[in-house]
Amino acid sequence: GESVGLHLPTLSVQEGDNSIINCAYSNSASDYFIWYKQESGKGPQFIIDIRSNMDKRQGQRVTVLLNKTVKHLSLQIAATQPGDSAVYFCAEVPLGGTSYGKLTFGQGTILTVHP
Amino acid sequence: DTGVSQDPRHKITKRGQNVTFRCDPISEHNRLYWYRQTLGQGPEFLTYFQNEAQLEKSRLLSDRFSAERPKGSFSTLEIQRTEQGDSAMYLCASSTTGTPNEQFFGPGTRLTVL
Numbered sequence: 001g002e003s004v005g006l007h008l009p010t011l012s013v014q015e016g017d018n019s020i021i022n023c024a025y026s027n028s029a030s031d032y033f034i035w036y037k038q039e040s041g042k043g044p045q046f047i048i049d050i051r052s053n054m055d056k057r058q059g060q061r062v063t064v065l066l067n068k069t070v071k072h073l074s075l076q077i078a079a080t081q082p083g084d085s086a087v088y089f090c091a092e093v094p095l096g097g098t099s100y101g102k103l104t105f106g107q108g109t110i111l112t113v114h115p
Numbered sequence: 116d117t118g119v120s121q122d123p124r125h126k127i128t129k130r131g132q133n134v135t136f137r138c139d140p141i142s143e144h145n146r147l148y149w150y151r152q153t154l155g156q157g158p159e160f161l162t163y164f165q166n167e168a169q170l171e172k173s174r175l176l177s178d179r180f181s182a183e184r185p186k187g188s189f190s191t192l193e194i195q196r197t198e199q200g201d202s203a204m205y206l207c208a209s210s211t212t213g214t215p216n217e218q219f220f221g222p223g224t225r226l227t228v229l
């Protein structure tokens with residue numbers, strides 16, 4: 001079936017560096033793409049989303065880029081801090097049809113930030 | 116705290132026993148979702164409610180699973196005759212109807228079936 005996946009399972013960076021986490025998706029019908037952060041023992045925390053008709057969206061220290069041509073999504077974290085260490089999931093959601101509102105998650109990337 | 120809450124946070128049970136989990140969504144959210152997450156994987160959709168109506172159930176949700184949201188507020192997820200394969204984190208999320216892209220998750224209930 002359709003799925004959302006990640007290229008890299010782990011990413012290690014130094015504090016202060018910029019981090020880029022990538023995701024490939026296959027469902028062109030998705031309306032939103034979302035990034036979640038999950039710390040050990042906690043539920044996923046919403047970071048930022050982007051609608052399918054956009055290419056870029058910026059938040060606080062984070063930027064999400066969407067390339068629909070190659071079905072690629074990325075999350076850029078500026079000036080990465082130790083508190084950013086977590087597992088990052090991309091997810092997609094359609095806003096129509098029988099799958100309305102159902103999140104489909106990728107496998108996750110473990111981000112480790114070294115002081 | 117006005118976020119999504121779940122109870123209990125951890126549950127250890129023996130195979131064959133029944134378990135019930137509770138989720139309290141964000142108060143103004145009329146949509147409530149249940150997901151299951153196994154180690155190293157992303158959450159997988161189980162079912163969701165629009166107010167008190169259960170609108171969809173995943174094929175992952177066998178007949179041993181049942182979910183309710185009787186008054187359109189909190190929800191319960193019951194697993195009957197638990198199996199070791201049911202061991203997972205059970206996550207609840209909520210959103211408004213118009214913004215299902217903004218689902219906010221609770222801390223989850225970690226189920227271990229011995």
